[in-house]
Amino acid sequence: xxxxxxxxxxxxxxxxxxxxxxxxxxxxxxxxxxxxxxxxxxxxxxxxxxxxxxxxxxxxxxxxxxxxxxxxxxxxxxxxxxxxxxxxxxxxxxxxxxxxxxxxxxxxxxxxxxxxxxxxxxxxxxxxxxxxxxxxxxxxxxxxxxxxxxxxxxxxxxxxxxxxxxxxxxxxxxxxxxxxxxxxxxxxxxxxxxxxxxxxxxxxxxxxxxxxxxxxxxxxxxxxxxxxxxxxxxxxxxxxxxxxxxxxxxxxxxxxxxxxxxxxxxxxxxxxxxxxxxxxxxxxxx
Amino acid sequence: xxxxxxxxxxxxxxxxxxxxxxxxxxxxxxxxxxxxxxxxxxxxxxxxxxxxxxxxxxxxxxxxxxxxxxxxxxxxxxxxxxxxxxxxxxxxxxxxxxxxxxxxxxxxxxxxxxxxxxxxxxxxxxxxxxxxxxxxxxxxxxxxxxxxxxxxxxxxxxxxxxxxxxxxxxxxxxxxxxxxxxxxxxxxxxxxxxxxxxxxxxxxx
Amino acid sequence: xxxxxxxxxxxxxxxxxxxxxxxxxxxxxxxxxxxxxxxxxxxxxxxxxxxxxxxxxxxxxxxxxxxxxxxxxxxxxxxxxxxxxxxxxxxxxxxxxxxxxxxxxxxxxxxxxxxxxxxxxxxxxxxxxxxxxxxxxxxxxxxxxxxxxxxxxxxxxxxxxxxxxxxxxxxxxxxxxxxxxxxxxxxxxxxxxxxxxxxxxxxxxxxxxxxxxxxxxxxxxxxxxxxxxxxxxxxxxxxxxxxxxxxxxxxx
Numbered sequence: 001x002x003x004x005x006x007x008x009x010x011x012x013x014x015x016x017x018x019x020x021x022x023x024x025x026x027x028x029x030x031x032x033x034x035x036x037x038x039x040x041x042x043x044x045x046x047x048x049x050x051x052x053x054x055x056x057x058x059x060x061x062x063x064x065x066x067x068x069x070x071x072x073x074x075x076x077x078x079x080x081x082x083x084x085x086x087x088x089x090x091x092x093x094x095x096x097x098x099x100x101x102x103x104x105x106x107x108x109x110x111x112x113x114x115x116x117x118x119x120x121x122x123x124x125x126x127x128x129x130x131x132x133x134x135x136x137x138x139x140x141x142x143x144x145x146x147x148x149x150x151x152x153x154x155x156x157x158x159x160x161x162x163x164x165x166x167x168x169x170x171x172x173x174x175x176x177x178x179x180x181x182x183x184x185x186x187x188x189x190x191x192x193x194x195x196x197x198x199x200x201x202x203x204x205x206x207x208x209x210x211x212x213x214x215x216x217x218x219x220x221x222x223x224x225x226x227x228x229x230x231x232x233x234x235x236x237x238x239x240x241x242x243x244x245x246x247x248x249x250x251x252x253x254x255x256x257x258x259x260x261x262x263x264x265x266x267x268x269x270x271x272x273x274x275x276x277x278x279x280x281x282x283x284x285x286x
Numbered sequence: 287x288x289x290x291x292x293x294x295x296x297x298x299x300x301x302x303x304x305x306x307x308x309x310x311x312x313x314x315x316x317x318x319x320x321x322x323x324x325x326x327x328x329x330x331x332x333x334x335x336x337x338x339x340x341x342x343x344x345x346x347x348x349x350x351x352x353x354x355x356x357x358x359x360x361x362x363x364x365x366x367x368x369x370x371x372x373x374x375x376x377x378x379x380x381x382x383x384x385x386x387x388x389x390x391x392x393x394x395x396x397x398x399x400x401x402x403x404x405x406x407x408x409x410x411x412x413x414x415x416x417x418x419x420x421x422x423x424x425x426x427x428x429x430x431x432x433x434x435x436x437x438x439x440x441x442x443x444x445x446x447x448x449x450x451x452x453x454x455x456x457x458x459x460x461x462x463x464x465x466x467x468x469x470x471x472x473x474x475x476x477x478x479x480x481x482x483x484x485x486x487x488x489x490x491x
Numbered sequence: 492x493x494x495x496x497x498x499x500x501x502x503x504x505x506x507x508x509x510x511x512x513x514x515x516x517x518x519x520x521x522x523x524x525x526x527x528x529x530x531x532x533x534x535x536x537x538x539x540x541x542x543x544x545x546x547x548x549x550x551x552x553x554x555x556x557x558x559x560x561x562x563x564x565x566x567x568x569x570x571x572x573x574x575x576x577x578x579x580x581x582x583x584x585x586x587x588x589x590x591x592x593x594x595x596x597x598x599x600x601x602x603x604x605x606x607x608x609x610x611x612x613x614x615x616x617x618x619x620x621x622x623x624x625x626x627x628x629x630x631x632x633x634x635x636x637x638x639x640x641x642x643x644x645x646x647x648x649x650x651x652x653x654x655x656x657x658x659x660x661x662x663x664x665x666x667x668x669x670x671x672x673x674x675x676x677x678x679x680x681x682x683x684x685x686x687x688x689x690x691x692x693x694x695x696x697x698x699x700x701x702x703x704x705x706x707x708x709x710x711x712x713x714x715x716x717x718x719x720x721x722x723x724x725x726x727x728x729x730x731x732x733x734x735x736x737x738x739x740x741x742x743x
Contacts, residue, residue, distance in 0.1 A: 051577040076580040086571035091507035092500075100500045103493060104579035104586065110496070133507075149575070300654065322675075329671065341658050344558055348654040432559045433510035435657060439555035440518045447525055447551070 001028055001062050001078075001157050001187040003048070008057035010043050010211075018043035019054070020211035030183030032198030032219065033191040034279065035208035041191045042084060044208065045159050048189070049081045061157070077106060080155030084162045084191075086146050090135030094126050094145045097134060098152055105153035113152075120148040123178060125171065139166050147175060151182070158188040164197055176201050199223075199275040207282060215282055219275060226273035226281035231264040233257045240265045244280045260284065289364065293372045300345050301376055304384030307338050312391040319395060331392065332399040335410060336446060338388060342381040343417040343438025349373045350425035351434055356488045360481045367478040370426065378418045385410040405456050412460030417441050419467035423474035429487045494585065501593035511597055514559075515552070519601040522551040531701070535609050536616060538624045542696045544609060545628035546688045548602040550668045553640035556598055557664040560641045561648025561656040563594060564736040584733050591641065591729060598637055603629045624696070631695070631714075632688035635721035639686050640664045642728025649735035672702055681705040683713045686724070690717035 003026040010019040019040045033041050046052045048059065050072040059066040066072055088097050098117035099110075107113045121130045124144040129137060134145060143166045150160060160179075164172045180201045182188055190202060198205060198219065205222050207215040215222055230246075235254035239245060243261035250256075258271070260281045273281075294301065311334045318327045350370055353359075359366045389407045392398040398406060417438060424437040445463065453459040478484065505511065526532055526547035533539040564587060567573030576586050606625040613621035643663050647656035672681035680702040683690045689700035694714030709717075 046574070049578045051574055073580050076578055079578055081575060081578045083571045083574045086575060088570075089504050089572065091504055096500065096503060100497075101575075103496045103500060104576060104581055106493065106580055108493065303654075326675075333665065333669065337658075337662065340558075340661050344657045344661070345654055348657070428510045428513070430510045431653075432562070433514050436511075436514035436518065436555050436559045439558045439661070440514065440521060443518070443521055443551055443554065448521065448528070 002026070003157075003187065004060040005044075006058045006060065008044075008047065008059065009055050010040070010047065010052070011055045017055075017211050019047075019057075022057070022208070022211060022213055024206055024213045024216045026187070026189070026206065026216070027204055028187050029204060030180065030188045030190060030202040032202035032205040033189055033208065034193070034195065034198060034205060035214070036283075038210075039208040040211040041208055042161060043211075045081075045161055045189065045191060048157075049079060049159055050076055075157070077153075078156040080150040080153065080158040080160075082146050082150040082160040082163055084165075088134050088142060088145050088149070091133055093131045093133055094121055094137075094148070095130045097145060098149055101149040101152045107153055116152060116154075117148075120151050123151075124148045125174065140168055140171065143167055144171065144175075156186045158182060158186065159191075160188070161191045162193070163190065164192065164194060172197070195275045195279060205275075207279065209283075222282065223273050223275055223278040225285075226260050226277035228270070229260050229262060229281055230271050230273040230277045231259050231261065231268040232271050233259060233265050234267040236265070244284050246276055246280060289368075290372060290376075293369070294376055297349060297373060297376050300349060301380040303341060303345060304338055304381040305387075307341055308384040308388040308391070311335070311337065311388060312395075315392055315395055315397045319397065324396070327397055328399055331397050335388065335392070335399060336442070338381060338385055338410065339413045339417055339442055339446075340439070342377070342414045343421050343442055344435055345381070346374065346377050346418045346421040347425060347431060347434035347438050349377055350422060351429060351431035357485050360485055365479075365481065366484045367475065370422070370478055371475065374418065374422050378415065381414045381418070382411055385414050400454075402456055408456050408460045409450075412464055413442075413445055416445065416460070416463045416467040419471035419474075423470040423477075426474040426478045429484075493581070494589065497581075497586065497589040498592050501589045502596055505593040505597045508597065511594075512601070514555075515598055515601045518552050518555050519548060519605055522548045522602070523605050525551060531699075533698070535612060537613070537618065538620065538696060539698045541606060541609055541613070541621065541624050541628055542632065542688075542692045542698045545602075545606060545625075545632045546692060546701060548605070549633045549636035550687050552598070552602055553636050554661060554664050554668065556637060557640040557644045557660040558657045560594065560644040561653050561660060563591065563641065563645040564649045564732045583737060584730075587733055587736075588729070591638075591645075595634070595638060595641065598641070599629060599634060602633055602637075606633075628696075631691050631718060635718065635725065636668075636686055636688060638725045639667070639721060639728065642725055642732065645732040646728050646735065649732045672705060683709065683716045684720050685717065686721055688717075690714050 005022055005024045008019050008022040009017055011017050035041055047054050050066065061075055064071040066075065092100065095117050098120060099113050102113035102116065121127055124147050126141060126144055126148065129141065134142060147163055150158060164175055167175060176197055179188055179190065183201065190198065192198060202219055205219045206213065207222065233240060233256060235251045235256050237254050239257060240259060243259040246258040246260060248255050248257050260277050314334060315327070315331060318330065350373060356366055359369055386407065389398060389410055393401060400406070420441050421434055421438045425434040428434060449463065450459060523544065526544040527535065529547065533543055535544065567576060577583060579586065606629055610621035610625035644656065644660040647660050651659065667679060667686050670676070670678040670680060672678050679685050680689070681704055685702065687701065689702055690709040690713040692698045693700045693709040694711050700709065
């Protein structure tokens with residue numbers, strides 16, 4: 001699915017515009033949606049999923065204008081969505097909950113729903129608890145139920161908001177692999193603050209800031225923003241001034257900093273940038 | 287004191303509600319007194335004087351449920367029980383004070399239904415105390431707002447339609463339910479002290 | 492078929508809502524006691540008793556349901572389920588209708604159980620029509636009243652802060668159910684627009700109404716008008732609640 005967002009604006013009464021004349025084209029495949037808190041990521045996803053309507057502007061999915069109710073309804077048949085905060089009905093089991101979501105996604109055949117639910121629950125590692133009430137599951141398990149429900153109906157467009165929050169490292173890797181597999185033949189929009197997840201899975205990335213498009217393009221391009229500006233300092237006592245500190249590694253001699261800057265402290269060694277460096281370089285440019 | 291202050295700050299709108307209701311009912315009584323005969327006003331007042339009791343139960347069910355920070359509170363030296371009991375006391379105190387004022391106002395206007403003198407004050411004050419104590423127990427037990435609300439209505443229905451019409455002596459009418467309600471509140475207080483139970487009820491373990 | 496599947500799964504949700512059962516059974520028992528102890532009670536041994544019990548159940552249990560369903564349309568907002576359900580190609584109105592039906596089935600079950608028990612008692616005493624009458628009372632007297640109370644609660648809950656909605660819903664139901672036509676204020680009681688089943692009880696089951704009709708006894712036609720009127724109110728209340736709920740969600 002090819003998504004074209006054209007001069008999109010969303011105003012909420014009494015608040016600054018959540019999206020401000022946003023224009024961006026998103027290709028098929030895995031797309032990372034990143035940006036600071038309040039950048040408008042969740043609003044964009046809610047508009048993409050047809051939950052709220054934009055104040056101005058249009059979205060075209062495979063050329064179909066989403067402002068038409070018929071097109072919106074048609075999109076919803078091929079959509080999987082995982083909201084950031086979701087508490088599935090606690091008195092249903094994961095299997096029953098997925099059956100419910102299957103009904104909502106208009107999968108008519110009960111057997112097909114049940115088979116899909118079984119398969120997905122196995123994929124997210126919940127086969128042992130699929131008949132227990134969701135209320136009794138841990139936070140991470142509930143998140144996995146959320147992930148499984150988003151995949152019901154084999155959606156062609158998958159929108160997931162902070163999917164790996166609360167997952168253990170093993171499950172996070174498993175989910176990342178699953179997403180990468182899914183992204184081969186459909187569009188997956190992954191909104192997250194864990195840049196490592198984006199770096200590992202998304203060949204395309206879109207950075208939002210204050211409701212505007214700050215960058216959209218290949219992930220490599222964003223990484224390249226920090227090329228020639230990423231340094232590792234020698235162990236020093238105090239953090240360097242006027243630089244963007246990416247991380248700090250304590251050593252017996254002092255702390256070694258990874259920084260993004262044009263003017264590194266003496267003795268710093270240039271290093272190959274990663275997505276975090278690129279993102280921070282872009283942030284410091286604004 | 288700071289702890290009570292912060293709870294009061296959170297609940298002040300609800301604590302004002304009984305006084306607004308009291309003012310409304312007194313105003314209605316004052317206005318009706320000028321237009322209707324006493325025999326017509328009394329049935330209206332019988333209904334209106336029940337409103338604070340209903341509101342007290344529903345407000346208590348409202349403030350004692352659905353708090354998102356039970357787990358966090360249990361991790362502090364204050365504990366969840368102290369929070370719940372403080373909220374119960376604030377709401378109950380406000381409704382009791384307002385019920386007292388309502389009784390005094392209507393008693394002086396001779397509009398209080400089944401008025402047997404000042405002893406009749408035990409009727410509204412007792413009802414509120416009974417309903418709130420029992421709603422506290424239910425809220426601690428179920429931690430569910432809809433169930434606590436349903437229970438508050440059931441308790442009020444019992445008092446208003448089953449108990450009060452048959453036990454007419456005001457002291458006997460309130461004394462037995464008051465003892466039962468107090469026992470229920472003590473039981474709830476004990477149950478609410480179990481931190482593990484409180485957290486298990488609201489958080490995924 | 493799809494709607495049936497939806498209702499089946501929402502029924503399962505409400506069926507497992509233990510707290511709802513815990514509260515609704517004693518509530519129905521209270522109402523049953525009131526129906527038995529009331530000076531107007533015709534007892535439990537004939538159809539009149541069944542109808543009267545149905546009306547008392549309708550009045551008193553609905554009072555409590557008016558207090559408890561103010562979050563019927565808005566609960567999903569807190570859990571995020573509303574957001575998820577909005578992405579379904581099914582209209583939200585259909586999904587919410589299934590939730591209403593699920594809640595209603597559980598609420599009516601406890602009252603229906605007691606009506607059926609009374610009917611069984613009457614069958615043993617030779618009244619062959621008792622079971623049919625019990626089901627009819629549940630369908631045409633109890634159900635509309637309950638749904639109206641739930642609808643008032645849901646509508647006010649979608650429009651107002653929860654606590655205010657609960658109190659106002661109780662007062663609204665109390666006015667609908669208890670306000671006597673003897674006072675010079677507008678009331679639906681005593682007329683064909685009453686929502687506590689008087690026109691149906693007298694018009695169809697030939698029992699004594701709770702409030703004396705203002706314009707002569709209720710007829711079969713009064714019963715039909717009353718039922719249609721109640722269906723209209725139910726539809727209006729839930730449609731209003733659905734619209735209000737969507738409108739508020741769009742502002743979030």
